[in-house]
Amino acid sequence: MLIPCLALWGYSLVDFSQTDERDMRTFGRDAWLVLLVLGSVVGAVAWLVAGRPRRPDLRRPG
Template identity: 40%
Template sequence: MLYLGGLFGLVTIGLWIFCLVDIITTQEGDCRNLPKMGWLVVILFLPLVGGVLWLVAGRPQGTSAYRAGAYERNTPGFPEYDRPGRFAVPDPAADEEFLRRCRERAEEQRRKGRGES
């Protein structure tokens, strides 16, 4: 019985620490049903009940396990080649024409760079 009591205590402390960190890192406007300080008070004075209440009624909806920080880039919604509006060559001949014009333009820029006319 002592083992179960010790395990329950560890789970309660783990839940309490997780909820405290989660509340502190949550933006002020994202908390539901109570202001951020209200949730902190509930968690501090009622660790088990407050933690369960935070997870059920206070935590922002749609949160994932990882939220990007202020200086981190979010991944785009589409992979690079499936992006809507991306230009795709309809036929290989048009692609060859485009590459030929790119080569000609590059050669022209090289000649100008060398001072040739």
């Protein structure tokens, strides 16, 4: 159980560090950094659900 949690947290940190602040949803960079570091897995899930930029809808034509 520890390895998947660490992998999720690590993925979220890398994804966060590569995201431009203008594309982040809900909070700014500083708030997300604190949430990710102090919230660990809960912060990682929050980032993936509420902070990460939305992907463009690939199913929509044009």
